[in-house]
Amino acid sequence: MRILSLKSADGLDAVSLDSTALPEPGAGEVRVAIRAASLNHRELWITRGQYPGMSLPATLGCDGAGVIEAVGAGVDPGQIGRQVVLYPGLNWGDDARYPAAAFGLLGMPGPGTLGDAIIVPAASAVDKPAHLNFAAAAALPLGVLTAWRGLVTKAGLLAGEKLLITGIGGGVATFALKIAVAMGVEVFVTSGSDETLEKAKALGAKAGFNYKDESWRKALGKTSGGIDVVFDGAPAASYPAYGRALNMGARVVIYGSTGGMNFSVGAPELFLKNIRIIGTNVGNLEEFKAAIAFVAEKKIEPVIDRSFSLDEAKAALAYLEQGHAFGKVVVGI
Structure with missing residues (x-):
């Protein structure tokens, strides 16, 4: 063979x-x-x-x-x-x-x-x-499992919440968008490409922000009214931009380190808002079965x-x- x-x-x-x-x-x-x-x-x-x-x-x-x-x-x-x-x-x-x-x-x-x-x-x-x-x-497999574990198991994402997905376009991020939209979540995305942002909006994202434009920091909070969950594969570059837009009790799920290994977080920002920063990678067999069942139920493509x-x-x-x-x-x- x-x-x-x-x-x-x-x-x-x-x-x-x-x-x-x-x-x-x-x-x-x-x-x-x-x-x-x-x-x-x-x-x-x-x-x-x-x-x-x-x-x-x-x-x-x-x-x-x-x-x-x-x-x-x-x-x-x-x-x-x-x-x-x-x-x-x-x-x-x-x-x-x-x-x-x-x-x-x-x-x-x-x-x-x-x-x-x-x-x-x-x-x-x-x-x-x-x-x-x-x-x-x-x-x-790998993309849908990583997205499912991060959003469902780790973040406990709920219908009606507001989700930010950084770096839309890659396999994991795109599955996160598909899953969240099917769950009834309001999704916001970032990318360095306006064309990619338009594609994401066609898939159900409510709004997109080009991270090459520094004004997106203020625009995110104003447009979303605050973010409940972040799904982030590049926190070194992204966290400083969205940190102030996080709602009380927000959950920040980190699944990658594109663009840098380290990022800074202000301690008062975390404890005063009861924010959780959560790491995740891949997922177990039961999570995979649950993700595939959800894809089948919602007819996700x-x-x-x-x-x-x-x-x-x-x-x-x-x-x-x-x-x-x-x-x-x-x-x-």
């Missing part, structure tokens, strides 16, 4: 489409014939050696959807033929609050989705939402920027690296 392989951390030049033997599932496992996968910036970090716990060679990709084609001992053979979307995590552990030390993702240290087939625990193969094709389903074939997967990574503007990059297999 074909796999998109990385043999050394030397950037995209080290990525190649190789052949390997078709793996057989062990006890409690299934083999899924991948029909589509999608890319995350995580794959780019891995190619550069900028990812913790690097172990090479590796098959890239943690997002995928396909059909169960073989099962291991202890798994019902009736599972064969199920159309599934894959939980991107491995070994979360017993504490729902945070992952165990052994937690990892598909595509490093686990097997990757950018290939013809993959072996995963049977429980990780979740029914594909019926309204989505394989390409759309493959766009879901992922935003797909561009599709490539597996033969073009290296070009797809190059396209992602060049800074595509909005939605997910998908690889059909």
